[in-house]
Amino acid sequence: MDAYQSVGIRRRLKRFFRRDGRALIFAMDHGFEHGPTDFEPVWEHINPRIIIRKVVRAGIDGVMMLPGIVRMAGDEVKSDRGLMVKLTSKTNLRPKEEQLLQSQLGFVDDAIKLGADAIAATVYWGSPQEDVMMRQFAEIASYAHDLGFPVVQFAYPRGPYINEKYGRKEDYRVVMYGARAAAETGADMIKTYWTGSKETFAKVVDAAAGVPVLLSGGAKTENPLDFLNVVWEVIEAGGAGAVVGRNIFQRENPEPMIKALIRVIHRNEDPEEAAKAEGLI
Numbered sequence: 001m002d003a004y005q006s007v008g009i010r011r012r013l014k015r016f017f018r019r020d021g022r023a024l025i026f027a028m029d030h031g032f033e034h035g036p037t038d039f040e041p042v043w044e045h046i047n048p049r050i051i052i053r054k055v056v057r058a059g060i061d062g063v064m065m066l067p068g069i070v071r072m073a074g075d076e077v078k079s080d081r082g083l084m085v086k087l088t089s090k091t092n093l094r095p096k097e098e099q100l101l102q103s104q105l106g107f108v109d110d111a112i113k114l115g116a117d118a119i120a121a122t123v124y125w126g127s128p129q130e131d132v133m134m135r136q137f138a139e140i141a142s143y144a145h146d147l148g149f150p151v152v153q154f155a156y157p158r159g160p161y162i163n164e165k166y167g168r169k170e171d172y173r174v175v176m177y178g179a180r181a182a183a184e185t186g187a188d189m190i191k192t193y194w195t196g197s198k199e200t201f202a203k204v205v206d207a208a209a210g211v212p213v214l215l216s217g218g219a220k221t222e223n224p225l226d227f228l229n230v231v232w233e234v235i236e237a238g239g240a241g242a243v244v245g246r247n248i249f250q251r252e253n254p255e256p257m258i259k260a261l262i263r264v265i266h267r268n269e270d271p272e273e274a275a276k277a278e279g280l281i
C-alpha cells in the first residue's frame with residue numbers, strides 16, 4: 001500500500017494535468033517579480049480578480065500566484081482547477097548582483113492554509129547564490145512532501161559563470177542540466193526555458209527522467225502564432241505543457257490565446273489552424 005502522502009501528491013497533481021498528462025497554467029507573479037509596469041499594456045489586468053476570472057473562464061488548467069494575491073483573488077480559481085502557490089521571489093528593485101537570488105517569502109503552511117494544490121519555488125542553477133536556493137527548495141520539498149503536497153521547481157539556470165561558459169542561459173546543455181538538477185532535488189513538476197528547437201527540448205525532457213517539464217512562457221510575442229509554434233514544438237518534444245504569463249495577460253483579450261493554446265496542448269492541433277479557429281490570425 002502507498003503511504004498516505006504519495007496518494008495526496010498524485011491526487012493534487014491531477015488537478016493541473018488532464019488525462020493526456022498535459023497542462024496549461026497561468027503565471028501571475030509579475031507584479032512582484034517584474035513590477036506593475038508588466039501590466040501597463042492592458043492596465044485593467046493589474047486587478048488580479050479581473051484577469052484570473054478571464055483565464056479561468058477561458059478554460060485554463062491551473063493558476064500560479066504568490067500568497068498575497070491568492071488571498072485577494074484565490075476564490076476566482078474554481079475548485080476543479082489547480083492552485084499553485086509560489087513561495088520564493090525577488091523584486092526588480094534589488095541591486096543587479098542580488099537579482100541572482102530568489103528569497104523565501106512565505107511558508108508551506110501558508111500555502112496550505114490558502115488552499116494550494118502544489119507548492120512552487122525557483123532555483124537559479126549556476127547562480128553565486130545557488131546554495132541558498134537549493135536549501136530553500138530542499139526545506140520546502142521535504143515539508144510539502146511530508147504533508148502530501150507536490151512541489152514545482154522553476155529551474156532557471158542563470159549567472160555569470162553560465163554566460164561565460166555557454167554564452168546564453170537558454171543553451172540546451174544548461175537548460176537540461178537545470179531540469180536534471182530539479183529532478184534530482186525531488187521536483188514533481190519542472191518549469192524551464194525554451195531551448196530554441198524541438199530536438200534540444202526533447203533532451204531537456206529526457207534529462208528530467210519522467211518528471212513533467214513545462215515551458216516557461218517568456219516575453220509576449222507580437223505575432224501570436226510565433227508563441228503557439230513554440231508551444232507546439234514543446235509538446236512534440238514530449239513536454240507536458242506550458243506555464244504562461246505575459247503571452248496571456250499582456251493581450252487585450254486573453255481568451256482566444258488561451259483557447260488556441262488549449263487546442264495545441266490538449267488536442268494536438270496544428271498551431272496555424274488553432275490560431276485561425278480562435279480568430280488570432
Ligand SMILES: O=P(O)(O)OC[C@H]1O[C@](O)(COP(=O)(O)O)[C@@H](O)[C@@H]1O
Nearest residue numbers: 027029030033217218219244245246
Ligand atoms: O526572471 P524572468 O525571466 O524575467 O521572468 C520570470 C517570470 O517568468 C515567469 O516564470 C513566467 O511568466 P512569463 O510567461 O511571463 O515569462 C513568471 O512566473 C516570472 O515572473
